[in-house]
Amino acid sequence: MSEKPQTLWEKMQQQGYSRRDFLRFCGYITAAAGIHASGLSTVVRALETKPRPPVVWFHFQECTCCSESFIRSSHPIVADVILDRISLDYSETLQAAAGHQAEEALHQAMEKYHGQYIMTVEGSVPTKDGGIYCTIGGRTALDVVKEAANGAKAIIAWGSCASNGCVQSAKPNPTGATPIHKVISGKPIINVPGCPPIAEVMAGVIVHILAFDRLPHLDGLGRPKAFYSKRVHDSCYRRPFYDAGLFVETFDDENAKKGYCLYKMGCRGPVTYNSCGIIKWNNGVSYPIQSGHGCIGCSEANFWDNGPFYQHLASFPGFGIETTADTIGAIVGVGTVAGIAAHAISTNIRKRKLIKEEIEHSVKDAKLPR
């Protein structure tokens, strides 16, 4: 067996893909990774010449929804190519080997590619009580993650579990569930939050590293700007209804049937940074708001404790400029209105007149869910 890993272009040729297919693929991943069209030639060159980077994929406290999302990656030939083009040398879920054989494969990869492999983590790490709440082969998750991080070139924290602790870290966090960036230092860590993240976002992050040989630009929370710089609210197709003060008052009412804004149903779109409204889910089929349910904010830290989910944002503790919201709320006496006003101020929308009308409209029709 040859030791030399092949480039993507070589592999695709062997698989019978044409140059045109390859270029089309490069176009898709360029778009998926949020790279400007002018970067296409760089992507093409990179995928022609770079060997498959080894990836080791760990599972700790999680539900495997990130792995499941990853295999949904849907742009033509991405599921085929991305899965094959990285060398997935360890993945408890997908690999054929189990137990000692799987562990052996992992250790071979970690030795052979020390300093080169990409480590991806699905799940949080329990730190309470000596790590007894998650052990693999008798070792704690913390022990395993530290060993693997040592030789990693970079770490991708998949999903909300690995990047912010997700559901198991919700109050009272019985196992001390902790995100990766809080237990590992000195390594580049990319947080890809969401429960799970969108499939094409996951593929896009890997492609970005593969194509450019560098990490994507990250925001202050370690998230790739390409996918987490916009609020769901700002890219929501129901936004005009919000701006016009047209809201769903109860699920499946006349307004719901007309696709009005879900703000009063507790939608977290105004405080959630993600690409759901742009890329959408499962190859652009829909996203939560389009299917009638508000966004629950699954890519935001602590979203489980920022509920209840069906309570609208006005009384939501982490939202906007609370003082302002409270003041306005006290004047008009309707929580929802306060939320709308606070939102408007916090996002610098210059639509004062519209907001005023909206407040009047809402006060008149207020029939709020509890």
Next chain:
Amino acid sequence: MKNGKITNAYSAGTMVRGLEIILKDRDPRDAWAFTERVCGVCTTVHALASVRTVENALGIIVPPNAELVRNLMFCAQYLQDHVVHFYHLHALDWVDVVSSLKADPKETSRIAKSISRWPKSSPKYFQDVQNRIKTFVESGQLGIFANGYWGHPAYKLPPEVNLLGVAHYLEALEWQKEIVKVHTILGGKNPHPNYLVGGAPCSINIDDATALNAERLSFIAKLIDDGIQFVEQVYIPDLLAVASFYKEWFSIGSGLPNYLAYGDLPTNGYNDPGNFKFQRGAVLNRNLNEVHEVKGDDPDQVREYVTHSWYKYEEGDDKSLHPWEGESEFNYTGPKPPYEHLNVDQKYSWLKTPRWKDHPMEVGPLARLVVAYASGNKDVQEVITEALQKLKVPVTALFSTLGRTAARGLETRLVAHWMKDFHNQLITNIKNGDTRMFNSEKWAPHTWPKEAKGVGLSEAPRGALAHWIVIKDEKIANYQLVVPSTWNASPRDVNGKRSSYEASLLDTPMADPHKPLEILRTIHSFDPCIACAVHLHDPEGKHLNQISFM
């Protein structure tokens, strides 16, 4: 192990998150989202069990359309989950990837055409797949195929059938991302689509672009048709072809003789289990002439032990508790990590041990079909009889490792066709003017009683699933989940009785204890959903191997 056979086995779950503790004091209407995160592989099923639990507690009846939407999501999950299990989590226990390199693609094509009319079956097609695998192997980067038990003597398929399996492994990976779009349309995303206590969040409006309209409904219809085609022309033929080479596995891994199914897919509302597509009931000692009535609210039926689990019960760990009185206080008494062995005489798992009337029960596709068969379900009896005839094996062959794997395929076939019926029913309802999707009567917490109790039963792909809730002052006072893998993978109970995994491994022959492929086959036949570990020891207690499963 003794004389090449397994004489004893222990199954331990070594990860816990404490969701039951986290759910306390929260809004019951939010519980579906928390519990859905129990599992992202069988996504949606916990959300369904949860909304039913809350609706049961509060006396909410959902509109027929919401029931149909839930059924459609349920069916889509079965199709995706079972196909992924067969091809991506279980097939490589039977299919030797490396052997496929030696296959004659022409012969593979001949075999493929003889068992199915699936269009992708030309010699050239299989040649391309083979080339692809060859290139992959020769690259030296074996990725997910590294360190498999390739060449193991227990692999029995000819290279040509292995090549067929590998080709369909790749096709199934492509297909599975399509069928889940049913969830995306109705629940906004997959994994983890959205649910709603009182109905479904997706409104119907055939005159609006944003609601369920002709385009969305046609989209679902197309996905269902493609799903039926894939199951009929790829999954089932492959299943029967592979099984015909491994008939000895129809008498290995029989496990427990007791089967439990809560039943699911209501056709006349959730409160009428007599009209479910999958029947509710229990079968004891493989007696197919008697189906026992199963009730989630009966305090003497489903109860959980923690004798060998790392929890503490107030009244002592030798007692069992009904989930409404259930407790989830951690009590880790195992070795300090890193450790080699767990002490199986004491507590050794994070899984509790559920029992039905004190019987250990198997749950899952086999249990569902056994209960449905014994209940006189004609659809189920038909597919089982047909498959048994094709394979030329007796009905007792079902009680085995391969029987479990076959049952999963057979029910997928039924579910795919039922899904079409549900879709047609939804269209009929809309045509007749019923577009209701949500019952708002008890949405507001001030309409709730001061205290309420509920139970929600469902059938996850992996088996009987139930949630129990106690609501006090508009908040969750207690929430307990008894999940399929708890039934199957749990440790021994207070009487030392084994649960399914531990029981099913007994007497399994092993060609090479250092490469326990046979154990993978039986444990994978349950479609394990938790990370659990199996340890192998020889009669002197020497540690031979350890395997973990996802």
